[in-house]
Amino acid sequence: MIDNISLIAVYPEIMLLVMACVIALMDLGVKTPLRGATYVITLMTLGAVAVLQAMYASSGMTHYAFGNMVVSDSMGNWLKCFATVAMMITLVYGRPYAGQRDMLRGGELFTLSIFALLGMFVMISGNNFLVIYLGLELLTLSSYALVALRRDHVPATEAAIKYFVLGAMASGFLLYGMSMLYGATGSLDITAVFKAIASGNVRHQVLIFGLVFIVSGLAFKLGVVPFHMWIPDVYQGAPTAITLMIGGAPKLAAFGMTMRLLVEGMLPLAIDWQQMLMVLSIGSLLVGNLAAIMQTNVKRMLAFSTISQMGFVLLGLMAGVVNGNTLSAANAYSSSMFYVITYVLTTLAAFGVLLLLSREGFESEEIADLAGLNQRSPLYAGIMAVSMFSLAGIPPLAGFYAKLSVLQALVASGEQVYLYLAVFAVLMSLIGAFYYLRVIKVMYFDAPITASNVVAGADVRVVLCLNGAAILVLGLMPGGLMALCARSVLQMLGT
Structure with a gap:
C-alpha cells in the first residue's frame, strides 16, 4: 500500500507527469x-510546481517515502524550486528563437x-541508487532529443550524437560504480550504504574502486575536467535555446545528485573523494579559463567558462571535512549551493541576451556579433555587462559574493593546502576576467556591425530585466539566500 506521506512527498512530480501528458495531447489541437x-x-x-516546492x-x-527510496x-x-524557475525563464527566452x-x-x-525537469526532480529526491539513476536517464534522454530538435540543422544533429555517445559512457561509469558499492555494502539505499561504510566492516579497496567510477559519472554531469569534452561541442552545436536548457537547470540537479551520493x-569516505575533487577542480579552473581566452564564439567561450565555474563549486564541496572533522561541512556545502544557484541565474541572463540578438536567418554566436550593442540597445548591453561582471566575480554582483563564500570556506578550514588552493583559484579568476571583459569591451567600444533595432x-x-536586477540585488544583499542555503544544508546533514 502507498501511504499518504509517500504521495504528499511526490505531489510535484505527479503534477509534472500528468501535465506533460495533458500538454502533449492538448497541443495536437493547437495550430x-x-x-x-x-x-x-x-x-x-511550472509556476504552480515552483510555488508548491x-x-x-x-x-x-523531511519525509522519506516509498520505503526510503525517495x-x-x-x-x-x-533546488527543485530554483530548477523549475530556471526552466520557466528558459522557455520564455527560447520560444521566439525556437519559433x-x-x-x-x-x-x-x-x-x-x-x-527533463521531472528527471531533475527524481535525481534530486532520490534516496536510492536506482532511483537517482532513473532520474538521470530521464533527464539525459530528454536532453538528447532536445539538442536534435532542429531537424534540418547539421551542427545540432552532430552535437546530439556526441552528447549521446559520451553521455552513455558516463552513465555506464556511474552505474558500474553503483554496482560496486552495492556489492560492497549489500544495499542500494543511500542511508543503509552510509551506515555500512561508517561501520568499517566493508572492504575499503572495493569501496574506493566504486567511488572512482561514481565520481567520474558525477564529473561528466557537472562538466569538469577531464570529463568536459562534450560541453564546448554541445553548447556550440545545439540551438541556443537548448544550450541554455542544458547549461541552466540541470546544473542544480547535478549538484543535488552529488550531495545525495x-x-x-559516502561522507565517511570524504578523505578519499575530496582528494579526487581537488584534482578535478584544479584541472577545471586551469583548462576552463585558459581555453576560454582563445575562443571567438560566445557559446563556446561560455562553455569553457562553465567548466571553470564548476571547478569553483567543487572547491566548496571538498572543504567540508577536515581531518575527519565535519564542523565546517555546513559552511562549505552551503557556499557551493549558493554558488551554483547564482551561476545558473547569471547564465540565464547571458544566454537570454544572445537569444534576443538572434533573429531569423542569423545566429548571434560570435563575440563580434555583440559589437556596438550599447549603441543599439543600452538596456540589453547593460544586462549582458552585469552577467559578464558577475561571472568574473566583480563586486557588487552575485558572482563576487559566491566566489568569496567558497574562498572563505577554504580558508576557514585552516588547512595549508586549501589556502594554496584559494590563492590558485583567485589567480585563475584574474585570468578569467580577461575574456569576460573582452565581451564588455566589444559591446561598448566597437562600432556596431548592424543598425537594426533589438526587438523583444x-x-x-520583463523577465530579462528582472533577471539582471536579481543578479545585482543578490550581490548587494546576499544574506537571505545564503541563510536559506545554510538552513537547508544543516537540515540535510541533521537527517
Whole structure:
C-alpha cells in the first residue's frame, strides 16, 4: 500500500507527469506557429510546481517515502524550486528563437522540457541508487532529443550524437560504480550504504574502486575536467535555446545528485573523494579559463567558462571535512549551493541576451556579433555587462559574493593546502576576467556591425530585466539566500 506521506512527498512530480501528458495531447489541437496556448499552460504548470516546492521547502519537514527510496527535504525542495524557475525563464527566452527556426512544429519543446525537469526532480529526491539513476536517464534522454530538435540543422544533429555517445559512457561509469558499492555494502539505499561504510566492516579497496567510477559519472554531469569534452561541442552545436536548457537547470540537479551520493551516502569516505575533487577542480579552473581566452564564439567561450565555474563549486564541496572533522561541512556545502544557484541565474541572463540578438536567418554566436550593442540597445548591453561582471566575480554582483563564500570556506578550514588552493583559484579568476571583459569591451567600444533595432516581446523584456536586477540585488544583499542555503544544508546533514 502507498501511504499518504509517500504521495504528499511526490505531489510535484505527479503534477509534472500528468501535465506533460495533458500538454502533449492538448497541443495536437493547437495550430498557431508559436504554440501560444501550449506555452501559457506550460508556464502555469511550472509556476504552480515552483510555488508548491517553495511551500514544501519553507515547512522545513523531511519525509522519506516509498520505503526510503525517495526523500523530500528542504535542500532538495529548494533546488527543485530554483530548477523549475530556471526552466520557466528558459522557455520564455527560447520560444521566439525556437519559433523562427521551425522548432515549434509540434509541442515537443514544451513536453520534453517538462520531462527533463521531472528527471531533475527524481535525481534530486532520490534516496536510492536506482532511483537517482532513473532520474538521470530521464533527464539525459530528454536532453538528447532536445539538442536534435532542429531537424534540418547539421551542427545540432552532430552535437546530439556526441552528447549521446559520451553521455552513455558516463552513465555506464556511474552505474558500474553503483554496482560496486552495492556489492560492497549489500544495499542500494543511500542511508543503509552510509551506515555500512561508517561501520568499517566493508572492504575499503572495493569501496574506493566504486567511488572512482561514481565520481567520474558525477564529473561528466557537472562538466569538469577531464570529463568536459562534450560541453564546448554541445553548447556550440545545439540551438541556443537548448544550450541554455542544458547549461541552466540541470546544473542544480547535478549538484543535488552529488550531495545525495557523496555527502549523504559516502561522507565517511570524504578523505578519499575530496582528494579526487581537488584534482578535478584544479584541472577545471586551469583548462576552463585558459581555453576560454582563445575562443571567438560566445557559446563556446561560455562553455569553457562553465567548466571553470564548476571547478569553483567543487572547491566548496571538498572543504567540508577536515581531518575527519565535519564542523565546517555546513559552511562549505552551503557556499557551493549558493554558488551554483547564482551561476545558473547569471547564465540565464547571458544566454537570454544572445537569444534576443538572434533573429531569423542569423545566429548571434560570435563575440563580434555583440559589437556596438550599447549603441543599439543600452538596456540589453547593460544586462549582458552585469552577467559578464558577475561571472568574473566583480563586486557588487552575485558572482563576487559566491566566489568569496567558497574562498572563505577554504580558508576557514585552516588547512595549508586549501589556502594554496584559494590563492590558485583567485589567480585563475584574474585570468578569467580577461575574456569576460573582452565581451564588455566589444559591446561598448566597437562600432556596431548592424543598425537594426533589438526587438523583444513584453514577456522576454520583463523577465530579462528582472533577471539582471536579481543578479545585482543578490550581490548587494546576499544574506537571505545564503541563510536559506545554510538552513537547508544543516537540515540535510541533521537527517
